[in-house]
Each structure stands twice: as C-alpha cells, then as structure tokens.
Amino acid sequence: MKKTLLLLILFTAGIYSFAQWKPAGNKIQTKWAAQINVNNVLPEYPRPIMERKEWINLNGLWDFAIAPVGKAGSQLYNGKILVPFAIESGLSGVGKKLGKENELWYHREFSIPKKWSGHKVLLHFGAVDWKADVWVNDIKVGQHTGGYTPFSFDITPALKSGNNKLTVKVWDPTDHGYQPRGKQVNNPEGIWYTPVSGIWQTVWLEPVNEKHIEALKITPDIDRNILQVKALTNNLPANYRIEVKVFDGKQLAAKAQSINNQPIEINMPANTKYWSPDNPFLYTLEVSLWNGSQQLDKVHSYAAMRKYSMKRDAKGIVRLQLNNKDLFQFGPLDQGWWPDGLYTAPSDEALRYDIEKTKDLGFNMIRKHVKVEPARWYTHCDKLGMIVWQDMPNGDASPQWQARQYFDGSEKIRSAESEANFKKEWKEIMDYLYSYPSVGVWVPFNEAWGQFKTKEIVEWTKAYDPSRLVNPASGGNHYPVGDMLDLHHYPQPDLFLYDAQRATVLGEYGGIGLVMKEHLWEPNRNWGYVQFNSAKEVTDEYVKYAEQLKQLIRQGFSAAVYTQTTDVEIEVNGLMTYDREKIKVEEDRVRKVNREIVHILD
Incomplete structure (x- = not known):
C-alpha cells in the first residue's frame, strides 16, 4: 500500500511538473525537444574526464525572476524556468531576453542524502553566462565570471539538515560588455545570433572527502x-x-x-x-x-597516446602531423547552436549526433567556432575520433566595429580590465580542456574580432600548452607568430597567401546555401554565401570546390575548414538544417570526396 501511494505521488508530481512547463515561442525544434522529461533533464554525468559514482543532478524546473540591476529578485519569483536552458531559449519555457539593465534570479531547494554525512559537498556549475553570484540558505558561497567554463564551490558550512535553499543571480550584458560572448548580440542579424544568458549547462552536487x-x-x-x-x-x-x-x-x-x-x-x-x-x-x-x-x-x-606537431615534407611544405605522420585535417565550422536550446543541446544524444554525422560525412576534424561546449561534447569527440580546433569566443567589440577592423588591419586597444578578463577566461578554457585528447589546436582570435596584442597572446598560449598547435588568428589580422597562417575565402577555396615557415591552412571556405522551407528559423529571411535549389546542385558545387581544394593541398594547404555543420538562425549554408531533420547534400558523394581529401597525404 505504501509503495503504491509513493508511486502515485511521484506520478502526480511528474504530471504537475509537465503542466508547469512547455517550450516557449514558435520557432522550429529538433526531434529531441519532444523527448525532454522535466524531472530528468540531461541526466548523464557531466564530467566524464573525471568521474565519481556519487552525485546529484540539480537540473529541472527552478523558480525564476527578472529584476532591475540592484533590486532583490528573491521576492519576485513568479514563474518556472527549465535549467539548464538559457532564458532566451524555447526550451527554458520562458523565451525572454535579459538585457544589461536586468538581473536573472534563480531559486530551488535540495536536500543532502544521509550517507553523505561527514563529507564535503561541492556545488558544480557547467557554465553560466556571464556573472554569477550564488547563495545557499542565504549565505553567499561564491561568485564567478566567465560564460564558458565550469566552476564549483564548497558549500558544506552553509548546509543544514532537511531542505536547503539555493539562489543564483546572473548578470549578462551580451554585446554591451567587454566579456567574451561569441556570436551573441542583442539585435540578431546575418551571422549574429540570439543572446544566451544565465545557466546553460548542468548544475550538480558531489560529495568528497576533506582531502580529494x-x-x-x-x-x-x-x-x-x-x-x-x-x-x-x-x-x-x-x-x-x-x-x-x-x-x-x-x-x-x-x-x-x-x-x-x-x-x-x-x-x-x-x-x-x-x-x-x-x-x-x-x-x-x-x-x-x-x-x-x-x-x-x-x-x-x-x-589517449597521441601527438600534434608539424614537419616539412619532401617538397618543403610545412605539414600538420598526428603521431609523427602527415595528416590533412579537414572538417566543418561547427557553431554548436540549437533552434530550441540555443547554446544547449536538448539531449546528450543530440549533442553526439552532430559529431556522428560529421564523422559519417568523412571529415576528421571539427573547428569549434567562437564557442566552448560542455565536457561531454569533447568526450564524444575523443571516443568517435574527431580532432578539435578550439576557438576562443570573441568579445569586446560590436559586430559593426569588428567588420571595420577586418578591413583596416588595426588591432583593438582594450582597457586594462578587458585585457585581464580575456587572459583569465582564455586560461580557464585551456585548463578546462587540457586533458581531452581530441583538442589539437588553440585559436585565440578569429577575423580580427577583438584581436589585440597578438604576439603576446599567441606566445603565451604556446608556452602555456606546448603539447598543442596554435592558430594565432583564423582569417587575420596576420602576424608571423604561432604555428599557422590561416586564410578565409568564400565561396571557393583559394591559396592567395603562403607562409613557408608555418603551416598554411584554409580556416573557412564554402558556405553553399540551400533553403528548405519547412526547416527555417525565419521563413521569410535567410542568408548564404551562394544559394542553390536542390541537394544535387549543392553537392555538385561542394565536389567542385573539393576538387579545387585537392590541387591547392598539393600546392601548400595543410588543413581546411568548410562552412558549416548546420544552418544557424537565418544562415542556410549548413550541411544539415538547423533542426537536424534534413541532410542537405548527397551523403555518399560528399563522404567519398572527403575521404579522398583526408587521406591525400598518406
């Protein structure tokens, strides 16, 4: 009888939770959105590079409030948000922008198992964008700045028996601040996308001994x-x-x-x-x-036992090597955005899917573009065999200023506060990802977006992690530092500069567009470098570029990055639609030519 009553209570609580949440807005969704269980959101252990058996997942429905900066939000909770989806996302159940004038408040309760008695309790956050203040039972336990890396606090002294209260306050200025923020802008257009504010990765508890x-x-x-x-x-x-x-x-x-x-x-x-x-x-x-x-x-x-390095081949061309053998690294520009979750994939299966399809299409590398992923994404790359080029998310400039800078060749003069924050967050990203075997290249700058003190930043990056290669500035501004000269050219590949002392790589090309009407973020607005009308036409153009790339590899290219894995918001130049429902190329033909490219130096 007691067991039946308990099951009935749990079942009723589950129905009540679902009644409190549904995706916000009317944008397209992935198939995984319909599979979300609000009582079991992203249940996988979030840090597989260092796993313990005991832990508690705090994902799920939290109370939330939006309050003006400086005004306490704890009295204003009037809705539910599904953690860990950013408040702007559909899967959060809210779908509202935050803005620099406001702060986002979160609240939930939790209890500690009796068997954890005598242990320290760590509160972990996978990532929160951007500034987070955290209280347990109204006791301040810590503060963190940085939108892309995990952090944790020892909350043991603040705990009590029974229910404990967890409160988080977040402030995120998006493109009105100096902090790294990648493609996020307050007014999305073109290649710039919806803001991502607040908790966007798993929140969890873990018991440890005093010494651990x-x-x-x-x-x-x-x-x-x-x-x-x-x-x-x-x-x-x-x-x-x-x-x-x-x-x-x-x-x-x-x-x-x-x-x-x-x-x-x-x-x-x-x-x-x-x-x-x-x-x-x-x-x-x-x-x-x-x-x-x-x-x-x-x-x-x-x-993993592996080595990333470079060496001149018989023709004197500097080639990238893996395990002391020449390897042409070839993969898509991967931005890691989702129509329903924005920065956050709706499930671990979805997170893995993009990597699997990239592998299926014959690529051997992914350039993770101005975003950092949850730890499980890198573990999937480790297991599936995908080399990762890891970008630093750009910041400290408006998109308009960035575009001007790309053409005038100047470097950004940042404030001392901005410089210090860039170095802090870049170091935290490198520390976070250091042990993942798949990460092979660090990319501190992209197309001069907020680029500053290139020589200093690149030399520090190289010295801090000599086990990897450093691509100093994908697409420029170019300086004779680091391991690569990285060119961008759209739509077709072109070797218009060459560096005999470093590896010359094609950091972006392609952008072949195809509009698929039932799979668009905005039905009446879309954009691509070039656009075609069918998968066959797109594939014909893709193969044409691939054949051109083969010739350029023989002349000097040592790696290439095709734009891009999926459509993103109004961009329609992905190999897949934004909702991942359709592959926009003829897979067999793309796989065949891609495999020829990745093995061209064998």
Missing part, C-alpha cells in the same frame, strides 16, 4: 612512450600518495605512484596503441588518493 582530487592534467608523450598524470589536489601533506592505473579494456596495462604532490610519469607498454580519427583508442584510468592504507578518493578517467 580537484582536477587531472593528463599529458601523453609518444616519443618517450610516457603518459604523465598530474592530480591537482587541495594542499596535500607530502606523505599522501597518488596512484594511477592504466587499463586497456579490463586488462591492467601500466601503473605508477607519487608522493610530494609530484606528477606521475607512467611507462606505457611497448605495444602502445595510438589515438587517431581512424582508430580512436582510449585507455581508461583509475586515479586514487591514499593516506597510508586508507583510500581517500578515487576517480575514473581516460587518456
């Missing part, structure tokens, strides 16, 4: 056949021990230990398996923290 592993920094070295693992910890005594076990499937392949907070260098077996797009092999890791015979923490992770 805070992060992992994993560095493969295939030339020495060593895997280095640095466990970042919270002020460990010197005698505490870190142990790393490396598994090939279920078989133990190697292990090593360290004390005194030293990085662990693991000698890998003689038959080490290398990671590549054609064979994305991952070793699994167990990383444990010990005090004598007492295990204080254990996390599960993974690693």
Whole structure:
C-alpha cells in the first residue's frame, strides 16, 4: 500500500511538473525537444574526464525572476524556468531576453542524502553566462565570471539538515560588455545570433572527502612512450600518495605512484596503441588518493597516446602531423547552436549526433567556432575520433566595429580590465580542456574580432600548452607568430597567401546555401554565401570546390575548414538544417570526396 501511494505521488508530481512547463515561442525544434522529461533533464554525468559514482543532478524546473540591476529578485519569483536552458531559449519555457539593465534570479531547494554525512559537498556549475553570484540558505558561497567554463564551490558550512535553499543571480550584458560572448548580440542579424544568458549547462552536487582530487592534467608523450598524470589536489601533506592505473579494456596495462604532490610519469607498454580519427583508442584510468592504507578518493578517467606537431615534407611544405605522420585535417565550422536550446543541446544524444554525422560525412576534424561546449561534447569527440580546433569566443567589440577592423588591419586597444578578463577566461578554457585528447589546436582570435596584442597572446598560449598547435588568428589580422597562417575565402577555396615557415591552412571556405522551407528559423529571411535549389546542385558545387581544394593541398594547404555543420538562425549554408531533420547534400558523394581529401597525404 505504501509503495503504491509513493508511486502515485511521484506520478502526480511528474504530471504537475509537465503542466508547469512547455517550450516557449514558435520557432522550429529538433526531434529531441519532444523527448525532454522535466524531472530528468540531461541526466548523464557531466564530467566524464573525471568521474565519481556519487552525485546529484540539480537540473529541472527552478523558480525564476527578472529584476532591475540592484533590486532583490528573491521576492519576485513568479514563474518556472527549465535549467539548464538559457532564458532566451524555447526550451527554458520562458523565451525572454535579459538585457544589461536586468538581473536573472534563480531559486530551488535540495536536500543532502544521509550517507553523505561527514563529507564535503561541492556545488558544480557547467557554465553560466556571464556573472554569477550564488547563495545557499542565504549565505553567499561564491561568485564567478566567465560564460564558458565550469566552476564549483564548497558549500558544506552553509548546509543544514532537511531542505536547503539555493539562489543564483546572473548578470549578462551580451554585446554591451567587454566579456567574451561569441556570436551573441542583442539585435540578431546575418551571422549574429540570439543572446544566451544565465545557466546553460548542468548544475550538480558531489560529495568528497576533506582531502580529494580537484582536477587531472593528463599529458601523453609518444616519443618517450610516457603518459604523465598530474592530480591537482587541495594542499596535500607530502606523505599522501597518488596512484594511477592504466587499463586497456579490463586488462591492467601500466601503473605508477607519487608522493610530494609530484606528477606521475607512467611507462606505457611497448605495444602502445595510438589515438587517431581512424582508430580512436582510449585507455581508461583509475586515479586514487591514499593516506597510508586508507583510500581517500578515487576517480575514473581516460587518456589517449597521441601527438600534434608539424614537419616539412619532401617538397618543403610545412605539414600538420598526428603521431609523427602527415595528416590533412579537414572538417566543418561547427557553431554548436540549437533552434530550441540555443547554446544547449536538448539531449546528450543530440549533442553526439552532430559529431556522428560529421564523422559519417568523412571529415576528421571539427573547428569549434567562437564557442566552448560542455565536457561531454569533447568526450564524444575523443571516443568517435574527431580532432578539435578550439576557438576562443570573441568579445569586446560590436559586430559593426569588428567588420571595420577586418578591413583596416588595426588591432583593438582594450582597457586594462578587458585585457585581464580575456587572459583569465582564455586560461580557464585551456585548463578546462587540457586533458581531452581530441583538442589539437588553440585559436585565440578569429577575423580580427577583438584581436589585440597578438604576439603576446599567441606566445603565451604556446608556452602555456606546448603539447598543442596554435592558430594565432583564423582569417587575420596576420602576424608571423604561432604555428599557422590561416586564410578565409568564400565561396571557393583559394591559396592567395603562403607562409613557408608555418603551416598554411584554409580556416573557412564554402558556405553553399540551400533553403528548405519547412526547416527555417525565419521563413521569410535567410542568408548564404551562394544559394542553390536542390541537394544535387549543392553537392555538385561542394565536389567542385573539393576538387579545387585537392590541387591547392598539393600546392601548400595543410588543413581546411568548410562552412558549416548546420544552418544557424537565418544562415542556410549548413550541411544539415538547423533542426537536424534534413541532410542537405548527397551523403555518399560528399563522404567519398572527403575521404579522398583526408587521406591525400598518406
């Protein structure tokens, strides 16, 4: 009887939750939007590069209020928002813009399991755009700025038995501030899109011991056949021990230990398996923290043995290499936008889908364009075998100023506050993504959008992470620093500059448009570099450009990026429609020519 009553209560609560939420607006949606369960939103563990068994997902319906800056919003809660979807998105259930004049307030309650007693409790946020202040039971527990990286607070001293109150306040000026914000603008048009404000990645709780592993920094070295693992910890005594076990499937392949907070260098077996797009092999890791015979923490992770580098070929052309072999890196410009969730994919299946289709179409690389993704996206790339070029999201300038700057060749003079914030957020992005094997290239600037102190930023980036290549400015302004000269040319590929000292790459080309009327963000407004009337016509043009690209590879290109993975808002030049319902090219023909391109240097 009690079990039946409990099930009835849960069922009734579920119906009530669904009644409180429905997608806002009348824009197109993906098929995954209809599958959302508000009581189980994005339920997957959000940080697979460092996973623990115990955690609680706080996604779901929260109270929210919009209040003028400086006015308390906690008395104004009058609606529900579905976390972690930005307030401007349809899937939030709200669909309203925030604006720099307002602050967004969130509220919900949670309780801590009894079995967590005696542990510290960490409150994690995957990403919040842009400035977040956080209270637990009306006690301020922390503040964070930066729209693209995870952060966490130890909330243990603020907790009480029973229900606990969580309050979050967010301020986001979008393009009226100096902060990195990618393609977001208050007045979307052309290549500029809807703002994304507030919580847009998973919020979760995790118990840990007083002494625990805070992060992992994993560095493969295939030339020495060593895997280095640095466990970042919270002020460990010197005698505490870190142990790393490396598994090939279920078989133990190697292990090593360290004390005194030293990085662990693991000698890998003689038959080490290398990671590549054609064979994305991952070793699994167990990383444990010990005090004598007492295990204080254990996390599960993974690693790949791989190397990104460059070398001149027999003709003197500087080529990109993977694992000391020439590899032409070829992939789409991927902006990571969704018609229903904006920055946030409606499900993990949706998040993985774009990468799978990119792989199916024969590409071996993705350029993640002026956006940073949730951790699970990079894990999918690791598992599927997709090299990632990671852009820094641009900011500190209006789109109009950016366009002028691209033509006049000048560099932005930023305020000291703006410079410091750029460096802070870029460092946090690099720290966040360092251990993911798929990330192969850092791209600090795109088309001079907010570009400043190029030499200083690029040299710092290269020194901070010497294990990867640095593309200093995709599309210019160009300076003789970093590892690449990156050209943009639309629509057809063109090698109009060449650098004999660095790799010359085609960072953007293509943009072949096709309007599919039932799959448009705005039915009466669309845009593309060139437009055609059928999948066959688009594919004919795509293959024509691909054949031109083959010749240019022989002449000097070492990588290329095609625009783009999907339509985005009024842009209709994607390989897929914005709702992911239609592939806009003849897949077999595109796959065939793409595979020829990625293997052209074999």
